[in-house]
Amino acid sequence: MKSSVKNNLLWILLLAAISAITVKVVTSCSKGFSWHRFEHFLDGADPMWIVLAALCAFGFVYFEGLGLQCTCRFFGHPFSAGKGILFSATDIFFSAITPSATGGQPAALIFMMRHGTPAAVSAIALLLNLVMYTVSILLISAVCCVVYPGILLRMSIAPKIFIAFGVVVQVIFIFVFIMCIFNDALILSVCRWGLRLLCKLRIVKDYDEQYKKLLDMIKQYKECGVLLRKETGLLIKVFLCNMAQRLSVILVSVCVFLAVGGAPAEAFKAFSVQTFAVLGSNAVPVPGAVGVADYILLSGFGQLVRDPVSIELLSRGISFYATILCCGVLMLAVLIIRKIKNGGKNDI
Numbered sequence: 001m002k003s004s005v006k007n008n009l010l011w012i013l014l015l016a017a018i019s020a021i022t023v024k025v026v027t028s029c030s031k032g033f034s035w036h037r038f039e040h041f042l043d044g045a046d047p048m049w050i051v052l053a054a055l056c057a058f059g060f061v062y063f064e065g066l067g068l069q070c071t072c073r074f075f076g077h078p079f080s081a082g083k084g085i086l087f088s089a090t091d092i093f094f095s096a097i098t099p100s101a102t103g104g105q106p107a108a109l110i111f112m113m114r115h116g117t118p119a120a121v122s123a124i125a126l127l128l129n130l131v132m133y134t135v136s137i138l139l140i141s142a143v144c145c146v147v148y149p150g151i152l153l154r155m156s157i158a159p160k161i162f163i164a165f166g167v168v169v170q171v172i173f174i175f176v177f178i179m180c181i182f183n184d185a186l187i188l189s190v191c192r193w194g195l196r197l198l199c200k201l202r203i204v205k206d207y208d209e210q211y212k213k214l215l216d217m218i219k220q221y222k223e224c225g226v227l228l229r230k231e232t233g234l235l236i237k238v239f240l241c242n243m244a245q246r247l248s249v250i251l252v253s254v255c256v257f258l259a260v261g262g263a264p265a266e267a268f269k270a271f272s273v274q275t276f277a278v279l280g281s282n283a284v285p286v287p288g289a290v291g292v293a294d295y296i297l298l299s300g301f302g303q304l305v306r307d308p309v310s311i312e313l314l315s316r317g318i319s320f321y322a323t324i325l326c327c328g329v330l331m332l333a334v335l336i337i338r339k340i341k342n343g344g345k346n347d348i
Contacts, residue, residue, distance in 0.1 A: 011097040015287040019321070022291045023313070026298065030309040041260065041310040049259030053315070056255060057323045059248030064088035064129060067241035068112075071125035074234050077117050086334055087112050089327035091126070096324040099285040105130065131177055132235075132242035134170050140246060141167075141279045144272040151272045154303055159296040162280035169283035250274045252319040253297070256311055257304070266304055273300030274315070288320060 027033050065084025072079060090111045095104030105126045112122035145152060152163065195214060199207045253274035254267050262270060277296040281289030294312060301308035 011103070011287060015097050015290065018287060018290045022294055026294055026309055026312070033307070033309045037307075038310050038313065041307065042314070044261075045256075045259040045314070049255045050318075053252045053255035053259065053318050054322075056248045056251045057318050060245055060252075060319070060323060061085055061088045061092060061327065063241050063245035063248060064091065064133075067129045067132065067238045067245070068125045070234065070237045070241060071128055072112075072117055072121055074231070075121045075124075077121050079115065079117065083115055086115075086330065089330045093324055093327040093331060096288040096320070096327075099287055101282075128238050129242060131174070132239045133245065134173055135239065136243045136246040137275070137279055137282065138167070138170055138174075139243075140250070140275050144275045148269055148272045151269055151300060151303065152276055155276070155296070155299045159276070159280060159299045162284065162292055162296060163276055165284075166279045166282050170279075246278070249319050250278065253277075253311070253315040256315040256318065257301075260305075260311060260314075262305065262311075269304055270301070273297060273304070276300060288324070293320070 027035075062081075062085060065081065065086075065088035068087055069079065069081070069084045087108050091104040091108035093104075094107035095101035097103065108126055109119070109122050112125075113119050117125075152160070155163075192211065192214070195207065195210055199205070199210075250271055254270045257270035258264065258267060274297070277293050277300065280296045281293035284292045286292060294316060297312040297316065298308050301311050305311055
């Protein structure tokens with residue numbers, strides 16, 4: 001327990017350090033930017049659109065919880081909307097502070113189990129959300145590429161590389177998921193070969209432990225796949241929840257764009273910029289994809305406005321920094337309350 005807390009604190013400190021460096025680099029390298037000018041930028045923003053941006057950021061948390069609710073209710077283990085928000089906040093917070101969002105689902109799984117949801121049901125609910133989450137961003141990105149391909153084409157080479165990497169990683173994830181459903185023996189042999197290679201290169205240690213995790217993962221994927229083939233109604237519900245979650249976080253930047261006088265006719269272009277930022281930063285092994293997401297946003301908004309730095313700082317501040325802060329505060333409050341109720345004993 002102490003080791004886990006220590007590791008989490010180290011990740012939080014690393015995220016804070018990377019974030020501070022990113023903001024410093026972004027603001028220092030931008031011609032014409034000053035914090036005084038940024039204050040005027042904030043003063044001139046339309047409060048109504050900023051409030052809508054904050055509501056969209058809340059929607060990012062709420063709709064993930066709703067997707068978890070749908071799946072757990074289907075298996076006969078319903079929970080309240082408040083618990084759904086807590087589980088979602090846990091996933092979002094730990095995804096933000098760990099590389100490639102690796103810590104989000106394990107942390108959410110622990111919270112769900114400690115609040116009465118069986119491990120198998122929790123695992124399938126989280127996995128189903130992850131699959132639908134990935135499908136949603138690929139679908140939205142495809143629409144943006146068709147409607148406004150110029151936004152992507154005019155970006156510099158580095159953002160294009162990140163976006164291409166994001167596409168490849170997420171397509172591979174979907175492919176592996178499908179293969180686990182229809183040909184788990186083949187995917188197991190391929191993964192086993194890859195695991196041996198990683199162990200020989202000393203990138204991964206303890207082959208037996210990692211192999212056990214691999215078997216558990218394939219088993220979960222297969223169980224989830226069987227569910228998808230049989231329960232179309234549940235599949236559609238969870239997909240719509242995750243689509244709403246993706247749209248919520250993307251619309252934060254659109255609201256900020258409109259709040260500072262962006263042309264309504266170019267709102268979908270702003271939507272496309274944020275979509276590509278999400279796509280390109282999703283698989284980057286950096287806590288919160290800090291730096292990468294900012295770079296893609298600047299490359300995109302630079303095509304639409306004269307002051308892309310201010311829009312990037314404000315939209316990122318709402319959609320990422322304020323959101324994970326609120327998620328962290330919510331988790332901490334719940335932990336403190338549960339500890340008080342349990343007489344000072346650590347429960348989670």
